[in-house]
Amino acid sequence: MKRTVDVSIPLGPVHPCFKEPARVKCETRGEYVIGAEVELGYMKKGIERIMRGRPWQEVMFLAERVCGICSVIHNMVYIEALEANSSIPVPERAALLRVIVNELDRMQSHILANFSYCYTIEHETLAMYLLDIRERVMDELERITGARVTCAYIVPGGVRFDLRSEDDLHLRASLAAIEEEMTRYMQMFATGPLIALRSRGIGILTKDAAREAGAVGPTARASGMPETDRRLLHPTYRKIGFSPVSRDEGDNYARIMVRFDEVLASIGLIRTCLDLLQPGPIRGGGIPGAGEIAYSGEAPRGELSYFIRTDEAGRVLDIAIQTPSIMNIEACCHAMLVGVASLADVSSTFVSADPCIACTER
Amino acid sequence: MSLLQSIKNFVRSKSIHVSYVDVGSCNGCDIEVLACLSPRYDIEQYGIYVHNNPREADILLVIGAFTPGWEDKLRMVWEKIPDPKAAIAIGNCPISGCLFDRPHTLIDPPVAKHIPIAAQVPGCPPRPTEIISAVLSVAPLVFRDFEEAKR
Numbered sequence: 011m012k013r014t015v016d017v018s019i020p021l022g023p024v025h026p027c028f029k030e031p032a033r034v035k036c037e038t039r040g041e042y043v044i045g046a047e048v049e050l051g052y053m054k055k056g057i058e059r060i061m062r063g064r065p066w067q068e069v070m071f072l073a074e075r076v077c078g079i080c081s082v083i084h085n086m087v088y089i090e091a092l093e094a095n096s097s098i099p100v101p102e103r104a105a106l107l108r109v110i111v112n113e114l115d116r117m118q119s120h121i122l123a124n125f126s127y128c129y130t131i132e133h134e135t136l137a138m139y140l141l142d143i144r145e146r147v148m149d150e151l152e153r154i155t156g157a158r159v160t161c162a163y164i165v166p167g168g169v170r171f172d173l174r175s176e177d178d179l180h181l182r183a184s185l186a187a188i189e190e191e192m193t194r195y196m197q198m199f200a201t202g203p204l205i206a207l208r209s210r211g212i213g214i215l216t217k218d219a220a221r222e223a224g225a226v227g228p229t230a231r232a233s234g235m236p237e238t239d240r241r242l243l244h245p246t247y248r249k250i251g252f253s254p255v256s257r258d259e260g261d262n263y264a265r266i267m268v269r270f271d272e273v274l275a276s277i278g279l280i281r282t283c284l285d286l287l288q289p290g291p292i293r294g295g296g297i298p299g300a301g302e303i304a305y306s307g308e309a310p311r312g313e314l315s316y317f318i319r320t321d322e323a324g325r326v327l328d329i330a331i332q333t334p335s336i337m338n339i340e341a342c343c344h345a346m347l348v349g350v351a352s353l354a355d356v357s358s359t360f361v362s363a364d365p366c367i368a369c370t371e372r
Numbered sequence: 373m374s375l376l377q378s379i380k381n382f383v384r385s386k387s388i389h390v391s392y393v394d395v396g397s398c399n400g401c402d403i404e405v406l407a408c409l410s411p412r413y414d415i416e417q418y419g420i421y422v423h424n425n426p427r428e429a430d431i432l433l434v435i436g437a438f439t440p441g442w443e444d445k446l447r448m449v450w451e452k453i454p455d456p457k458a459a460i461a462i463g464n465c466p467i468s469g470c471l472f473d474r475p476h477t478l479i480d481p482p483v484a485k486h487i488p489i490a491a492q493v494p495g496c497p498p499r500p501t502e503i504i505s506a507v508l509s510v511a512p513l514v515f516r517d518f519e520e521a522k523r
Contacts, residue, residue, distance in 0.1 A: 023445070024391075024393055024424070024426060024449060025424070026423070026424040026425055029394070029399075029402050029403075029406065030394050030399065030402060031393070031394055031395075031441075051441045052394075052395075052396070052439065052441040052442060052445075053394070053396045053397075053436075053439060053441070054396070054439055054440070054441065054478055055396055055437065055439060055472050055477065055478055055479050056476065056477050056478040056479075057472070059476040059477065059478075060472065060474045060475070060476055060477050062476070064474075068471075071471060072471060075398040075400070075470075075471065075472075076398065077398060077399055078397070078398040078399035078400025078401070078402065078403060078497065079399050079400075079403055081398075081400065122403060122406070125406075138409075138410065138411055141406070141407070141409060141410035141411070142410050142411045142412060144407070144410065145407065145410055145412045148407070158404070158497075158499070159400040159403070159404065159497050160398075160400055160496060160497070366399065367399075368394075368397065368398055368399035368402075369399070
């Protein structure tokens, strides 16, 4: 069938709303979007090409620089893949500390995503509130790991630094403050009439479309697919009793609310881990050996998979990374953006899927 | 110094419009630039305004090692910025390529090969305070008496 396209409007690569370069080409009839296409390729560095043939110690630092926003989960999945490969045991305390740091990272990533959305729909007050509370999370991350973004906290057989007793107190105090503020901001977002006009019923991703596109992470959970959460399969998360959050609306509003809910769920998980922490070793040691493994974990944006093949000396012979954003970007341009009523909603719908271009292209 | 120049100096000292462009980083420096917007650092008290529109910018923050996709586009972005202008390299990537500059890589650092860079902020990633202090220390050097110095 022949389609009538009035005009094809490109957004990006340098765009006020996008943090990273991506080009969204919208085919429109008037302002009504009838199709969209995302053009990538501005960030391709070839990280997997660099990784091949290098020792695991170097690949560890490259792996966490696949994505700067969710660097802890890249570190964690890569190291846990090596551990599963070579059967390296992890001390009890280290496993809980990994979960604490991973959940702090998830909190700052979700708060940043919600900040971007609020900024895109021009609700700058809420956006600035969220960015301010994110700094508290970054402080805790820095206090525990020693760096704000690329911390390389997780090493084979344990973690780098212990949680001191004053860190424990400080973390609990910060969590209480963050929980109180986040509940208030969540209420602001849920009840704001102007926010609802820009968010409810816009960019709908139905459950069937989400399953067909293979959407993952908060994008899929906002369309009623809680089983996509890979944390359900992780041994430490199973021990501390984790249950995923989900909503059924599948619109922009649901995606942001799922992230708010997950931030509160992360606070609960960190509190559980802090209660379970027992004194003990944090680093058992162990050297990665030869083997081949595929391993997945739940990044803030969805399922992250690593395929690694190593030789006896621990050199990485072959590596393949599948990051979550590429699935969500495809779901975004094939299902969410189609039928969006105005061009102003294109950028907010695109941002609500929380695309991370750096880890999509690597 | 003419009266016009002194008026321009006064106005420019409290109005610095910033645009940022990511030419292939890991995103870590992007979020540190975004963190500068937060009320804790409060860049608007210094008169810095993050616009992210090259046509209205005074200072371009370049983030990331240079990827092939930006071969001619970065220069196009740079040429769209009206004079007086300056570019600041944020992070190790635009300075040296950081740990991406290895055999079989696709990147082409440093960014100074492609556009003139006025200042460099090393770090992987640098802290938001360092980014703000770099912008504040470069701005008077470039913008003060710009028309008279050109003549």
